Every structure is written in structure tokens, then in C-alpha cells.
Amino acid sequence: xxxxxxxxxxxxxxxxxxxxxxxxxxxxxxxxxxxxxxxxxxxxxxxxxxxxxxxxxxxxxxxxxxxxxxxxxxxxxxxxxxxxxxxxxxxxxxxxxxxxxxxxxxxxxxxxxxxxxxxxxxxxxxxxxxxxxxxxxxxxxxxxxxxxxxxxxxxxxxxxxxxxxx
Numbered sequence: 076x077x078x079x080x081x082x083x084x085x086x087x088x089x090x091x092x093x094x095x096x097x098x099x100x101x102x103x104x105x106x107x108x109x110x111x112x113x114x115x116x117x118x119x120x121x122x123x124x125x126x127x128x129x130x131x132x133x134x135x136x137x138x139x140x141x142x143x144x145x146x147x148x149x150x151x152x153x154x155x156x157x158x159x160x161x162x163x164x165x166x167x168x169x170x171x172x173x174x175x176x177x178x179x180x181x182x183x184x185x186x187x188x189x190x191x192x193x194x195x196x197x198x199x200x201x202x203x204x205x206x207x208x209x210x211x212x213x214x215x216x217x218x219x220x221x222x223x224x225x226x227x228x229x230x231x232x233x234x235x236x237x238x239x240x241x
Contacts, residue, residue, distance in 0.1 A: 106214040109159020112137045114217060115150050118224040119143075136160065143228050146235055154212070161212040163220075165193075165227040169203045169238050179203055186237055193230035205234045 107114055112129045119127055119141050126142040132151060137160065139150040148167035152160035171179065176197065183195040183203065193205045207230060209223040 105217065107211050107217060107220065108214045109157070109161065110152060110163050110211045110220070111159045112139050112152075114220050115139045115163065115224070117217065118221040119150075121221055122224050122228055124224075124228070144232060146231055146240075148227075148231060161210065163209050163211070163223075165205075165207045165209075165224075165231070167205045167231050167234070168198070169205070169235065169240055170201075171203055171238060171240075172201070176201065182237060186234060190230060190233070192226045193234060195234065203238060205231060 116127050116129065116139060119139065122143070124141040124143045126140070126147075128140040130138050130140060132138045136155050137152045141148060141150070146167060148165060151164045151166060152162070153164065154161040174182075179197050179201070183197060186193070186195045193207045195203065195205050198204050207223075207227050209220075211220070
């Protein structure tokens with residue numbers, strides 16, 4: 076009986092000893108609590124965006140200009156403090172001077188009814204804007220930032236198609 080107990084205890088010790096080694100091999104994604112241009116440049120690069128330019132907006136907040144599949148857009152940063160920000164916003168502007176204001180509103184209203192990602196509107200200059208906000212406040216992973224970027228790029232391409240921007 077003691078022999079069996081020794082074997083069982085020995086096996087248990089081996090199993091418990093193996094747990095820390097298994098835990099070390101688990102990859103943990105770092106939590107991003109403040110968004111930086113580095114996070115966005117990585118996510119945009121991973122999705123194939125080009126002409127990435129890190130700059131600042133009129134308020135001095137970080138901003139990234141980029142191009143994807145022939146479409147230009149910007150990533151704006153909000154609620155910034157120190158070296159990072161809590162919110163990001165994708166924004167693309169499309170000029171369609173050949174469309175009446177009513178025609179633009181019809182397209183935009185249909186877009187906003189049909190699509191979850193990307194809010195559309197006409198700005199004061201008559202440009203057709205698409206925006207998408209994302210929040211890192213409280214923490215997200217780089218994978219979440221990349222997923223938001225991917226959803227934006229899909230929405231922006233669909234929006235451009237809806238506008239006949241091809």
C-alpha cells in the first residue's frame with residue numbers, strides 16, 4: 076500500500092512540477108491602456124496600409140495619415156495625456172461635387188441604416204465623411220487594435236464603392 080501511495084504522490088509531484096513550465100509557455104498579449112501612433116502604425120502595416128505618416132492635428136494631438144487600396148484616410152487620437160491616448164478615430168473624406176446635397180444624404184442615410192461599422196455624414200464643405208471611433212480606455216490587446224483597423228478598412232472600401240469612388 077505504501078508503494079502505491081509513493082507512486083501516486085510521485086506522479087502528483089511531477090504533474091504539479093510541470094504546471095509552472097506550462098504556464099511559462101503560454102503567450103500573454105500585452106494590454107494596451109494608452110493608444111500611441113506606434114500601435115496604429117503596426118496595425119495599419121499589418122493590414123497592408125501604405126504611405127504612413129505620423130503627424131499632429133491642429134490641437135497638437137497625434138495623428139496618422141495613411142493610404143489603403145488607393146483610398147486616403149487619417150487616424151485621429153483623442154483624450155490624450157502623457158505619451159498616449161484613450162480613443163482613436165478613423166476618418167476618410169470623399170468629395171463628390173457631381174452629386175446634389177439630397178443625393179448625398181440619401182446615400183449616407185442608407186449607409187447608416189445598413190452598416191454597423193463607420194458613421195457617415197456630409198460636412199460643412201459638402202464632403203462625404205466616414206468615421207469610426209474605437210476605445211482603448213480600460214485596456215485592449217494589440218490584436219483588438221488590429222481587428223478594429225481591419226473592420227475600418229473593410230467599411231471604408233464598401234463606403235467608397237457605395238459612393239461610386241472606384
